[in-house]
Amino acid sequence: MTDKELTPKVKAEAPAKGERVRPGRVFLPAVDIYETPEALVLVADMPGVSGERVTLDLKDSLLIIQGEIAPPLGPGETLLRQEYSTGDYYREFQLGELIDKSRIEATMNDGVLTLVLPKVERAKPRKIEVKAG
Numbered sequence: 001m002t003d004k005e006l007t008p009k010v011k012a013e014a015p016a017k018g019e020r021v022r023p024g025r026v027f028l029p030a031v032d033i034y035e036t037p038e039a040l041v042l043v044a045d046m047p048g049v050s051g052e053r054v055t056l057d058l059k060d061s062l063l064i065i066q067g068e069i070a071p072p073l074g075p076g077e078t079l080l081r082q083e084y085s086t087g088d089y090y091r092e093f094q095l096g097e098l099i100d101k102s103r104i105e106a107t108m109n110d111g112v113l114t115l116v117l118p119k120v121e122r123a124k125p126r127k128i129e130v131k132a133g
Contacts, residue, residue: 024086024087024088025086025087026087026088026089026090027087027088027090028089028090028091029044029045029046029065029067029091029113030044030045031043031044037124038119038124039116039117039118039119040116041115041116041117042093042113042115042117043112043114044089044091044112044113044114045112046067046111046113047111048069048070048111049067049068049069049089049108049113050108051107053067053069053070054106054113055067056106056115058101058104061095061097061101062092062093062095063094063115064091064092065089065090065091065113066088066089067088067090067113068088069086069087072086095117097120098119098120098122099117099118099120100117100118100120103118104118105118
């Protein structure tokens with residue numbers, strides 16, 4: 001079910017069409033996706049991003065995840081050496097019709113975004129009672 005219901009849309013560069021206004025690098029956050037009987041769960045690693053700097057947009061069936069990194073330098077600080085790159089995060093997923101888009105929940109904890117994408121009732125597995133007789 002996961003392959004059909006949550007399809008990643010890969011972007012190699014920053015979003016086009018004026019969606020991004022900040023200069024700098026954009027990274028695709030690494031994600032894990034797993035399925036429970038009730039939902040699909042997406043876990044995205046976005047180190048350095050706080051909950052206030054995450055934006056989730058749902059346009060029709062396109063889920064857009066954006067995370068902004070706070071500037072690394074404080075007032076009066078000057079960068080002398082940088083051994084790792086920082087930048088914002090951007091990722092898109094195409095949601096299938098078996099996801100209940102009105103009940104999506106999101107939490108952000110220590111740079112890890114967790115999205116719970118509930119299944120519509122008709123997609124949930126159920127047991128059918130067999131009556132003897």
